Amino acid sequence: xxxxxxxxxxxxxxxxxxxxxxxxxxxxxxxxxxxxxxxxxxxxxxxxxxxxxxxxxxxxxxxxxxxxxxxxxxxxxxxxxxxxxxxxxxxxxxxxxxxxxxxxxxxxxxxxxxxxxxxxxxxxxxxxxxxxxxxxxxxxxxxxxxxxxxxxxxxxxxxxxxxxxxxxxxxxxxxxxxxxxxxxxxxxxxxxxxxxxxxxxxxxxxxxxxxxxxxxxxxxxxxxxxxxxxxxxxxxxxxxxxxxxxxxxxxxxxxxxxxxxxxxxxxxxxxxxxxxxxxxxxxxxxxxxxxxxxxxxxxxxxxxxxxxxxxxxxxxxxxxxxxx
Amino acid sequence: xxxxxxxxxxxxxxxxxxxxxxxxxxxxxxxxxxxxxxxxxxxxxxxxxxxxxxxxxxxxxxxxxxxxxxxxxxxxxxxxxxxxxxxxxxxxxxxxxxxxxxxxxxxxxxxxxxxxxxxxxxxxxxxxxxxxxxxxxxxxxxxxxxxxxxxxxxxxxxxxxxxxxxxxxxxxxxxxxxxxxxxxxxxxxxxxxxxxxxxxxxxxxxxxxxxxxxxxxxxxxxxxxxxxxxxxxxxxxxxxxxxxxxxxxxxxxxxxxxxxxxxxxxxxxxxxxxxxxxxxxxxxxxxxxxxxxxxxxxxxxxxxxxxxxxxxxxxxxxxxxxxx
Numbered sequence: 060x061x062x063x064x065x066x067x068x069x070x071x072x073x074x075x076x077x078x079x080x081x082x083x084x085x086x087x088x089x090x091x092x093x094x095x096x097x098x099x100x101x102x103x104x105x106x107x108x109x110x111x112x113x114x115x116x117x118x119x120x121x122x123x124x125x126x127x128x129x130x131x132x133x134x135x136x137x138x139x140x141x142x143x144x145x146x147x148x149x150x151x152x153x154x155x156x157x158x159x160x161x162x163x164x165x166x167x168x169x170x171x172x173x174x175x176x177x178x179x180x181x182x183x184x185x186x187x188x189x190x191x192x193x194x195x196x197x198x199x200x201x202x203x204x205x206x207x208x209x210x211x212x213x214x215x216x217x218x219x220x221x222x223x224x225x226x227x228x229x230x231x232x233x234x235x236x237x238x239x240x241x242x243x244x245x246x247x248x249x250x251x252x253x254x255x256x257x258x259x260x261x262x263x264x265x266x267x268x269x270x271x272x273x274x275x276x277x278x279x280x281x282x283x284x285x286x287x288x289x290x291x292x293x294x295x296x297x298x299x300x301x302x303x304x305x306x307x308x309x310x311x312x313x314x315x316x317x318x319x320x321x322x323x324x325x326x327x328x329x330x331x332x333x334x335x336x337x338x339x340x341x342x343x344x345x346x347x348x349x350x351x352x353x354x355x356x357x358x359x360x361x362x363x364x365x366x367x368x369x370x371x372x373x374x375x376x377x378x379x380x381x382x383x
Numbered sequence: 384x385x386x387x388x389x390x391x392x393x394x395x396x397x398x399x400x401x402x403x404x405x406x407x408x409x410x411x412x413x414x415x416x417x418x419x420x421x422x423x424x425x426x427x428x429x430x431x432x433x434x435x436x437x438x439x440x441x442x443x444x445x446x447x448x449x450x451x452x453x454x455x456x457x458x459x460x461x462x463x464x465x466x467x468x469x470x471x472x473x474x475x476x477x478x479x480x481x482x483x484x485x486x487x488x489x490x491x492x493x494x495x496x497x498x499x500x501x502x503x504x505x506x507x508x509x510x511x512x513x514x515x516x517x518x519x520x521x522x523x524x525x526x527x528x529x530x531x532x533x534x535x536x537x538x539x540x541x542x543x544x545x546x547x548x549x550x551x552x553x554x555x556x557x558x559x560x561x562x563x564x565x566x567x568x569x570x571x572x573x574x575x576x577x578x579x580x581x582x583x584x585x586x587x588x589x590x591x592x593x594x595x596x597x598x599x600x601x602x603x604x605x606x607x608x609x610x611x612x613x614x615x616x617x618x619x620x621x622x623x624x625x626x627x628x629x630x631x632x633x634x635x636x637x638x639x640x641x642x643x644x645x646x647x648x649x650x651x652x653x654x655x656x657x658x659x660x661x662x663x664x665x666x667x668x669x670x671x672x673x674x675x676x677x678x679x680x681x682x683x684x685x686x687x688x689x690x691x692x693x694x695x696x697x698x699x700x701x702x703x704x705x706x707x
Contacts, residue, residue, distance in 0.1 A: 143617075175614075175617075175618070177618070179620075180596075180608075180611055180614075181611070181614045181615065181617075181618045181620070182610065182611075182614050183613075183614050183617055183618075213610065228607065229610040229614075230606060230607055230610070231567075231606060231609050231610055232606070234567055234568065235606065235609075238562045238563070238566050238567055239562070241566075242562050242565075242566055243555075243558055243562055244558065245555075278641075279641050280604045280605060280606070280637050280640065280641050281604060281606055282554060282555060282556070282559065282604070282605055282606070282634070282637050282638070282641070283552065283554055283638075283641040283642070284504075285555050285559075286506065286537065286553040286554070286555055287504055287505070287506075289507075290499075290504075290505045290506050290507050290553075291505065293499075293505075293507055294499070294501070294505045294507075296503075296505070310606070313604050313606050314606065314607075316604065317602075317603050317604050317606070317607040318607070
């Protein structure tokens with residue numbers, strides 16, 4: 060018997076990872092689990108088996124709990140497609156547009172829809188909208204207009220105001236890094252140098268050198284500097300084992316170059332003087348802070364665990380938190 | 384008995400493909416062969432087997448012929464590493480620096496070295512230096528300063544003057560396109576739409592739309608526009624089967640945006656008024672001409688078959704053309 064009663068099962072269900080949270084009063088995290096069961100990497104038995112494996116014992120112990128999920132589970136490749144809702148969008152619009160699905164007999168799931176912008180450069184998100192709701196709930200300073208930066212496979216720069224997502228833009232920084240590391244000629248020296256060895260401690264110097272190279276050539280695209288990852292190694296100016304950190308610096312630097320409000324054009328709905336706030340895990344937050352420093356920006360605050368908080372907020376608004 | 388006597392076996396030996404030429408007087412191509420035996424895809428038996436398979440009968444019929452090779456065969460991953468020579472470099476410097484290798488008992492091969500630039504943004508080429516020599520020999524208008532554009536996996540923009548390579552820069556356009564098509568989320572709609580079907584005829588409209596998107600946003604990197612390949616499909620503004628052409632347009636457009644002399648900074652040793660000349664095959668040349676038109680450039684001339692011509696020129700300078 061626990062002092063704190065469970066109120067909600069919350070799932071942050073991405074492409075490669077499924078995170079589950081058993082939430083109690085006020086959205087407190089009673090238990091947290093991580094499984095490699097992203098929507099593209101489901102276990103045998105598919106979505107039903109993943110839900111059972113993640114939350115079967117939680118559901119058995121508290122049969123009446125609702126399950127709320129966000130992320131790629133609501134995409135065309137997911138369990139059921141939850142149509143994107145349009146900007147501006149906040150907690151209320153998301154809670155109103157939940158998609159109820161019977162994942163298996165007796166297993167009901169609610170899915171948070173994604174959010175889209177329109178026009179000739181449309182953009183989409185799935186999962187980050189829930190993190191925005193969580194970040195807004197966690198940080199009182201975000202009441203005014205703010206620019207949320209969510210580093211990741213598809214980094215999002217999100218303009219928020221009055222509790223809603225106003226506009227946003229996606230940078231494929233993390234996916235490009237993974238592709239270039241695993242499949243391109245640029246990853247080869249590091250793959251060879253590190254074969255069979257433990258990865259070295261991150262080389263902050265090489266990362267910052269990459270960021271600085273972009274900062275020093277503001278009119279040149281990263282695509283024009285990428286080959287230097289190879290040539291600096293070939294000419295002995297960069298150690299093979301540092302080359303991926305340098306590559307990461309080029310890609311993060313290119314993201315900042317395009318996305319920072321000072322650039323104007325590339326920044327979504329920017330007035331140029333918004334506060335930046337990072338949303339994500341501390342190691343990635345630290346990386347972006349070091350890069351931002353090179354671009355002359357003070358270290359922004361970091362908000363962690365935004366997804367479970369956002370799922371709680373949306374569930375509460377939709378009346379899905381049992382007994383609350 | 385042939386009227387024209389063979390004078391040289393020329394090999395253009397890249398990462399994925401090996402091209403062989405039996406050359407006669409004046410570098411005329413008597414016979415041409417293409418094998419999938421790039422240095423990373425050698426047949427069983429390695430380099431020796433590849434040379435025998437490519438040119439065994441040529442060597443048997445004319446035992447005294449020399450063999451000259453250029454490209455990745457001279458890299459650290461190749462048969463033997465031929466050290467890069469420094470810019471400025473032309474036919475004479477290359478011919479002087481050939482690396483003689485005994486690939487197998489009695490099988491002698493000469494390898495053309497690569498060329499490098501130095502400084503904090505060094506660059507390298509292997510194979511393209513030979514194409515430059517061939518292009519200069521083929522086109523009399525190239526006597527003055529000129530900017531040679533060689534589209535490909537690693538596109539090269541090469542400043543030439545007085546018969547020599549003065550400076551150059553590499554753009555990973557082709558490799559990025561292949562990576563994104565085969566491994567990223569951007570390639571998925573086209574992979575699904577085209578599964579089991581013949582590829583559609585190239586959609587010039589979608590390619591040009593991608594180029595124009597870059598041209599219309601000169602301050603934004605392609606990395607910031609890449610995600611639109613996905614979002615335009617998701618929002619019904621781009622057909623899945625056209626999406627790779629649009630992606631190609633973004634990447635080629637980004638290359639032009641950075642490399643064209645009008646940009647100044649990003650262009651190697653440019654005075655801003657050089658003639659552009661394309662070097663490569665006609666289909667890629669046509670693609671770059673259409674992209675250049677969007678950037679306001681007149682269609683440049685195209686030089687084909689530069690590699691065998693360059694190998695001939697270098698061999699003749701080095702005294703390797705039998706009886707010539």
